[in-house]
Amino acid sequence: xxxxxTVESGYGETQVLHGLSLKAQAGxxxxxxxxxxxxxxxxxxxxxxxLPLKSGAIAFDGKPIxxxxxxxxxxxxxxxxxxxxxxxxxxxxxxxxxxEARFRGRGGGDWTMARVLDLFPRLGERLDxxxxxxxxxxxxxxxxxxxxxxxxxLLILDEPTEGLAPIIVRLIHDKLQELRQGGLSMIVVxxxxxxxxxxxxxxxxxxxxxxxxxxxxxxxxxxTQAQARWLGV
Ligand SMILES: Nc1ncnc2c1ncn2[C@@H]1O[C@H](COP(=O)(O)OP(=O)(O)OP(=O)(O)O)[C@@H](O)[C@H]1O
Ligand SMILES: [Mg+2]
Numbered sequence: 090x091x092x093x094x095t096v097e098s099g100y101g102e103t104q105v106l107h108g109l110s111l112k113a114q115a116g117x118x119x120x121x122x123x124x125x126x127x128x129x130x131x132x133x134x135x136x137x138x139x140l141p142l143k144s145g146a147i148a149f150d151g152k153p154i155x156x157x158x159x160x161x162x163x164x165x166x167x168x169x170x171x172x173x174x175x176x177x178x179x180x181x182x183x184x185x186x187x188x189e190a191r192f193r194g195r196g197g198g199d200w201t202m203a204r205v206l207d208l209f210p211r212l213g214e215r216l217d218x219x220x221x222x223x224x225x226x227x228x229x230x231x232x233x234x235x236x237x238x239x240x241x242x243l244l245i246l247d248e249p250t251e252g253l254a255p256i257i258v259r260l261i262h263d264k265l266q267e268l269r270q271g272g273l274s275m276i277v278v279x280x281x282x283x284x285x286x287x288x289x290x291x292x293x294x295x296x297x298x299x300x301x302x303x304x305x306x307x308x309x310x311x312x313t314q315a316q317a318r319w320l321g322v
Pocket of ligand 2: 129130131171247
């Protein structure tokens, strides 16, 4: 579904990705793991067209991916950044309505406001609250809900559990598991090893801008050497 082939990318003169290759397959969850600064977020930003592709190729459904974020979104990839990017001056309802209006009838899913509120009832209780009045967990729920309203064929999440209390991490895990069982393709970048390996079908470990290990969750759980070397678990 999404394939990166020897991708080089970075920030201005600073190259961060050094020939990174990986594949995300339809109907599966790919977890991207790696230490701080390994290049995980840079990989996602390069996929989304937020950073230029210096060399290599990225294909989505066999075609070269667009290099502008709104075009990537319209082609069916929704991205929840680490920063979540909730519109702080808008209410929960307004944040959701914007996504619903822009992406209605597009892409692979049939997500509606009613359906995302069914998935996250908590958001239904917060509809008139401003984005800044939400807890970290509620902001993450809103960011995921908004991404789903884009009716993506591929959902990309950058550290969805960062800074959240264990009970909320559990809730986010169960919701993503529900989406996975519904057949949604996902890429999840995570520092939380247990969270990532219990959710994923496939695992890629990134170090210094390259994929240094690829396999499945059982493989990485059983490979304590790889864990020590590249994850510091
Ligand atoms: N805006 C930027 N300008 C220059 N360098 C950057 C920028 N953002 C990140 N970097 C550098 O790129 C490298 C990879 O960063 P990246 O954010 O991709 O790491 P990461 O794997 O997502 O780490 P983390 O787990 O901490 O989020 C790091 O060395 C970082 O310092
Ligand atoms: Mg990051």
